[in-house]
Amino acid sequence: MKKKTEQLNDKMDKLISLAKRRGFIFQSSEIYGGFGAYDYGPLGVELKNNIKKAWWKLFVTDRSDMFGLDASILMNPKVWEASGHLKNFSDPLVDCKKCRKRFRADHLLELNSAEPKHEKEKISELPQTCPECGGELTAARNFNLMLKTFIGPVEDEGAVCYLRPETAGGIFTNFKNVLNSMRARVPFGIGQIGKAFRNEITTENWIYRTREFEQMEIEYFINSKDWKKKFEEWLELMKKWCEFLGIKKENLVLHEIEDKDRAFYSKRTVDFEYKYPFGTKELYGLAYRTDYDLSQHQKFSGEDLNYTDPVTGEKFLPHVIEPSLGVDRTILPVLLEAYSEVEARSGEDDAKHEKEVVLKLPYELAPIKVAILPLSKKEPLGEIAHKIEMDLRRNLVVQYDETGSIGKRYRRQDEIGTPFCVTVDFDSVADKKVTVRDRDSMSQDRILISELRNYLNNKLIR
Ligand code: ATP
Numbered sequence: 001m002k003k004k005t006e007q008l009n010d011k012m013d014k015l016i017s018l019a020k021r022r023g024f025i026f027q028s029s030e031i032y033g034g035f036g037a038y039d040y041g042p043l044g045v046e047l048k049n050n051i052k053k054a055w056w057k058l059f060v061t062d063r064s065d066m067f068g069l070d071a072s073i074l075m076n077p078k079v080w081e082a083s084g085h086l087k088n089f090s091d092p093l094v095d096c097k098k099c100r101k102r103f104r105a106d107h108l109l110e111l112n113s114a115e116p117k118h119e120k121e122k123i124s125e126l127p128q129t130c131p132e133c134g135g136e137l138t139a140a141r142n143f144n145l146m147l148k149t150f151i152g153p154v155e156d157e158g159a160v161c162y163l164r165p166e167t168a169g170g171i172f173t174n175f176k177n178v179l180n181s182m183r184a185r186v187p188f189g190i191g192q193i194g195k196a197f198r199n200e201i202t203t204e205n206w207i208y209r210t211r212e213f214e215q216m217e218i219e220y221f222i223n224s225k226d227w228k229k230k231f232e233e234w235l236e237l238m239k240k241w242c243e244f245l246g247i248k249k250e251n252l253v254l255h256e257i258e259d260k261d262r263a264f265y266s267k268r269t270v271d272f273e274y275k276y277p278f279g280t281k282e283l284y285g286l287a288y289r290t291d292y293d294l295s296q297h298q299k300f301s302g303e304d305l306n307y308t309d310p311v312t313g314e315k316f317l318p319h320v321i322e323p324s325l326g327v328d329r330t331i332l333p334v335l336l337e338a339y340s341e342v343e344a345r346s347g348e349d350d351a352k353h354e355k356e357v358v359l360k361l362p363y364e365l366a367p368i369k370v371a372i373l374p375l376s377k378k379e380p381l382g383e384i385a386h387k388i389e390m391d392l393r394r395n396l397v398v399q400y401d402e403t404g405s406i407g408k409r410y411r412r413q414d415e416i417g418t419p420f421c422v423t424v425d426f427d428s429v430a431d432k433k434v435t436v437r438d439r440d441s442m443s444q445d446r447i448l449i450s451e452l453r454n455y456l457n458n459k460l461i462r
Contacts, residue, residue: 012277015335016206018357019044022416024335024367025207036203037210043416044331046367046397048214051245051330052193054364055216058241059323060191066218067178069192071170074151077161079169082300083293085146089165093143093201094126098135104201105140110279145198147211163197168322170194171219172293175305175318186307186318187230189220193327205278207328214327219293221307221318227288231268234286234323238272245330246337246362251275252283265292274333283333284325291317334365338417345410345442359417360440363460368418369396370456373409375425377402384449385424388434391453396460414439420456 019025024044028037040048060066080086092105108127130137150159164170171190178190193216203210222230235254242252253273262269272284294317298305308315338361344354363369370392374385385400392398399418401409406423413421423435434452436445447455 009277038207043367050365065188067182067190069190073164074161082296090142090144092140094140095138096130096135099133101132102201147197147199165198166196167192167194167215167217172297187222189218191218216325218323220321224319230321231288234321245334247333265290283329287322289320289322291319358414361417363419366417366419368399369460371399371413371418371421373423374402381424
């Protein structure tokens, strides 16, 4: 009998292999030996887009107090001076003098503990020897995570700029633009989805920590007197989001960050942690950042960023609540929660004694919504099936599969989480009906082709 941790790591290995085999996630630059990064394949990009679409709907377009934004990745370096990133955005780094491997010091502290450490400064407790080779470790020093590049043809100091380490910078610098152009009234928020870059000391755990990743971030501007109530509202919405993703309550840990471990300007921070197979680690963050950001940008830019309420006339510098979510970090729990192995589904195929994989993704997130499976390649079944395919493609992502036994084809679709399979058989010619098989209940309904699109849309679009 395997221990629970072994079973969990087994699950990670199976998931990574499935993701590659079925076109979700590939190693980046694989033919050149990789680059510690990952690429999303045809199914991965659908899953990722569905996550971003669902987030955008729940957090932005469903609300009258939210606006969207798509700001530049390369910004004036002063933005990062003002935000404190140039000075303080660093992690403590130690080197092994023998094998030359580099470690994030706070990650060494976590090695012997299942819990994430929030105290990066507890350097006195650091192990003295390398966990890989036993060699001596150097003292910890700070390593800035900003990725530098140059603008224009001359690579001198004046041309230095940075790839944004978070999307928030573009939100703060556009605060006044959005406020004025949208005639917004505080409280209101700005949401943005986009790439962020960090020169992480070590990349780890597949897509959990990479140097290039995507964020879904919100800055919600408030009057400071409302912060407690607004914080609770965002906390609830983030919980609702996690539930929508299929994250089980018992796998989610809400970690209230203690005073001494919070950034000095934050009055409350809650980390959403997930029980990954490799430990309980941060998934998302929710922070009340007071007026730190706008006051810094006001100071460094010289622009007046105060807000005057059009009704009460009250003038103040808005405070912010920041729900910050990683797209890639979302994909990992979504896949882990959805991955399930079931006993072979009898009567569907030859391989009755194998275990089968079913990816029980929420319908909204499934990359392929419907598979069209003609029982035979011969006409007229092919013609009928292609007609159905073209009709459904108008608003659904569809896959057409005519090879292999029907049981094998069902299994292929189960493995990638397709909610519905439509089988076109010889009876379809006369009765103009097809069989719709449900991924989870395996129920099979006979539906008139003329009603199929409505039937599926009713089930899939909630
Ligand atoms: P960590 O402690 O894991 O380095 P962090 O506290 O620095 O993360 P934040 O600055 O709060 O992370 O970033 C907001 C969100 O962006 C995180 O909650 C996470 O979802 C995502 N994120 C941050 N760094 C990475 C990364 N290197 N790879 C993938 N996602 C990331």
